[in-house]
Amino acid sequence: MSRSDYGIVAEFASANGLLAATRAARDAGYRRLDAFAPFPLADVSVVLGHRTAVVPLIAATAAVVGGGLSYLAQYWMNAVDYPLNVGGRPLHSWPAFIPATIIVSALWLAAAAFLTMLFKCGLPRFSHPMFDVPGFERASDERFFLWVSSEDPAYEPRDVAALLQRQGAVAITRLEVTR
Amino acid sequence: MTDSRVERSATEAARIPLSPRYGRGWLAALIASVLMVLVLAYVIAELVVAGIGIWGTNIPFVWGFDLSNYVWWIGLANGCSLFAAILVLRRHSLRTAINRFAEGLALFAVICAAIFPLFHLGRPWLFYWTFPYPATFQVWPQFRSPLTWDFWAIITHLIVTTMLWYVGLLPDLATLRDRARTPVARRVFGSFALGWRSSVRHWAFHQRAYRLVAIAVIPLALVIQSTVAFEFAITLVPSWHETRLPLHYVVSGLESGLGLILLAAAALRGSLRGIDRFIDDEDMNLIGKLLLANALVACLVYAGEVASALLAGPLMVEAILNRLVGHYAGLYWGAIALSVLLPQALWSSRMRRSNPAGILIGLGVIAGIWLDRLSIIVGGMQRDYLPSTWRIYAPTQPEWALFLGSIGLFAAMFLLLMRFLPVVSMSETRHDEYREASS
Numbered sequence: 001m002s003r004s005d006y007g008i009v010a011e012f013a014s015a016n017g018l019l020a021a022t023r024a025a026r027d028a029g030y031r032r033l034d035a036f037a038p039f040p041l042a043d044v045s046v047v048l049g050h051r052t053a054v055v056p057l058i059a060a061t062a063a064v065v066g067g068g069l070s071y072l073a074q075y076w077m078n079a080v081d082y083p084l085n086v087g088g089r090p091l092h093s094w095p096a097f098i099p100a101t102i103i104v105s106a107l108w109l110a111a112a113a114f115l116t117m118l119f120k121c122g123l124p125r126f127s128h129p130m131f132d133v134p135g136f137e138r139a140s141d142e143r144f145f146l147w148v149s150s151e152d153p154a155y156e157p158r159d160v161a162a163l164l165q166r167q168g169a170v171a172i173t174r175l176e177v178t179r
Numbered sequence: 180m181t182d183s184r185v186e187r188s189a190t191e192a193a194r195i196p197l198s199p200r201y202g203r204g205w206l207a208a209l210i211a212s213v214l215m216v217l218v219l220a221y222v223i224a225e226l227v228v229a230g231i232g233i234w235g236t237n238i239p240f241v242w243g244f245d246l247s248n249y250v251w252w253i254g255l256a257n258g259c260s261l262f263a264a265i266l267v268l269r270r271h272s273l274r275t276a277i278n279r280f281a282e283g284l285a286l287f288a289v290i291c292a293a294i295f296p297l298f299h300l301g302r303p304w305l306f307y308w309t310f311p312y313p314a315t316f317q318v319w320p321q322f323r324s325p326l327t328w329d330f331w332a333i334i335t336h337l338i339v340t341t342m343l344w345y346v347g348l349l350p351d352l353a354t355l356r357d358r359a360r361t362p363v364a365r366r367v368f369g370s371f372a373l374g375w376r377s378s379v380r381h382w383a384f385h386q387r388a389y390r391l392v393a394i395a396v397i398p399l400a401l402v403i404q405s406t407v408a409f410e411f412a413i414t415l416v417p418s419w420h421e422t423r424l425p426l427h428y429v430v431s432g433l434e435s436g437l438g439l440i441l442l443a444a445a446a447l448r449g450s451l452r453g454i455d456r457f458i459d460d461e462d463m464n465l466i467g468k469l470l471l472a473n474a475l476v477a478c479l480v481y482a483g484e485v486a487s488a489l490l491a492g493p494l495m496v497e498a499i500l501n502r503l504v505g506h507y508a509g510l511y512w513g514a515i516a517l518s519v520l521l522p523q524a525l526w527s528s529r530m531r532r533s534n535p536a537g538i539l540i541g542l543g544v545i546a547g548i549w550l551d552r553l554s555i556i557v558g559g560m561q562r563d564y565l566p567s568t569w570r571i572y573a574p575t576q577p578e579w580a581l582f583l584g585s586i587g588l589f590a591a592m593f594l595l596l597m598r599f600l601p602v603v604s605m606s607e608t609r610h611d612e613y614r615e616a617s618s
Contacts, residue, residue, distance in 0.1 A: 034380060035379040036376060036377045036379065037382065038350075038377060038606065038609050039350075039382070039606050039607075039609045039610035040379070040382035040383070040386050040610060041379050042383075044379045045382070045383045048379060050379070050380055050384075052384050052386075052387045055384060055387040055391060059391045063395075077311055077319035078319065078321065078322050081319060084321060086321070089323070099328045099332070099402060099406045099409070100322065100327065102398060102399075102402045103328075104331060104335065106339065106395040106402075107335040107338060109394070110338075110391070110392045110395035110396070111342070113388045113391035113395070114342050117385060117388035120384045121381045121384050123373045123375065123381075124374050125374040126369065127374070128376055130376050137357035138357070139357075139377045140357045140377045141357065141358070
């Protein structure tokens with residue numbers, strides 16, 4: 001087992017500090033970054049270039065597919081595979097199939113949105129090197145963190161640390177993982 | 180607002196849900212509701228062993244207390260989840276105060292609602308027959324029957340309401356994990372937090388997913404509430420066989436949901452010290468106004484009920500007159516008094532801000548809608564086409580026990596929720612304070 005560099009993590013006391021540092025790191029040419037904040041920060045997301053439009057796209061597709069499957073399943077079961085004459089009513093009574101179709105599409109919409117979120121965030125993942133950063137438990141409370149990955153092509157520990165120091169980081173940690 | 184003030188209030192926000200000072204009142208309420216859950220367990224066991232013959236339902240009252248309680252609970256659930264979803268989508272400031280517990284209330288109400296149709300089946304252990312699975316006897320469910328609509332509605336409602344609540348709760352679970360003082364609490368909250376690391380990337384996807392689940396809830400709540408009404412409307416019972424019924428159920432269901440939210444908000448403010456910073460007077464004012472507006476719409480719907488019946492044939496006139504002045508007239512007028520007249524007190528801004536008034540009006544509205552459901556069901560079926568079957572229905576002891584037991588279950592779940600999970604969203608509170616500070 002050997003210890004290998006995972007990157008530099010800087011802690012900031014305010015959201016504006018994190019935003020400025022993220023911008024500075026992007027401007028300095030770093031691409032493999034992640035920011036951590038106790039609430040959504042749309043500005044930082046824009047700087048980091050997060051694209052989330054895939055979630056509604058997948059959810060909408062799932063809603064259409066789920067609803068379609070539900071309708072076809074009801075049609076096939078009641079009109080084709082097991083036709084049952086109830087008081088001479090038509091076998092393909094489409095209005096009766098609508099409630100379940102709408103309900104099932106809403107189910108697929110919500111489930112697809114939820115699962116896509118988990119997939120795109122790489123969750124569930126209970127163990128992560130970030131949790132080793134001293135004081136990282138406050139990222140879910142009132143502190144802000146910026147991580148520059150050691151896999152960034154421009155990564156040079158001393159330069160990164162100096163840059164983040166200039167941006168007013170209150171603490172800087174060199175993160176190592178055991179491989 | 181400076182960053183240090185944000186920090187301080189966020190810390191305060193986090194203390195509220197897990198305050199050690201819950202006191203004897205909370206414990207007494209929990210013991211009372213657990214006793215009611217035991218009654219529920221007993222009556223369900225009795226029901227499974229003896230069958231639904233122990234209920235007072237019989238021709239013409241094929242539906243009685245069970246279905247009326249089901250319709251009532253599902254209306255509460257739909258009202259709460261519809262309201263919560265709209266607040267998420269509108270990004271309304273009320274959301275921070277109300278959403279977390281409204282989503283919880285919706286979930287618990289669906290669980291209580293599911294008990295009634297499940298045990299009304301008679302053989303509840305065969306409930307999966309309504310699901311289209313390839314059975315060895317090669318029979319598919321009959322999808323033209325409302326019973327299968329109910330199956331999809333309840334299962335989906337349970338899953339989607341859970342998702343709405345859980346997606347919103349996820350960041351708060353991570354906060355609880357990070358603040359946990361014991362390894363057990365850390366493990367439990369950590370497992371449910373799924374390894375959330377507050378990454379801005381997580382947040383970006385989280386916000387999208389939360390809004391999408393909320394979008395799914397809106398048609399779902401409206402369709403499920405209408406589907407419940409269709410189950411009445413497709414029968415031949417005179418006062419049910421109407422196209423206006425879905426509107427009636429949506430309006431009164433939303434009103435009961437708002438009543439429940441008002442009741443819970445006022446009860447939380449009255450019992451948890453410090454919570455009125457988060458559920459403040461302005462929030463109570465808005466809920467009160469909404470409930471009042473909804474009560475006025477409900478009044479219009481009640482008037483429409485009488486008007487459309489009077490304009491229809493003599494059979495409909497007879498049916499509505501039976502509900503207004505017949506044996507069950509008390510149910511109808513009780514519903515009008517509690518769900519239309521009582522909320523008029525909310526015109527006064529002092530009443531809207533008062534906790535005791537909020538509790539009384541919330542309870543009154545919920546009880547009023549319960550009476551309305553009972554009036555529609557038993558009052559509607561009392562005069563059947565066949566005079567020889569005309570009789571009076573009264574719920575038996577097991578029916579009362581099932582109903583009270585479901586309320587106990589609901590109360591127990593809510594009391595445990597307010598003890599172990601934040602009743603006010605911590606991350607939304609932090610976010611709101613940051614936005615106020617930076618605007």
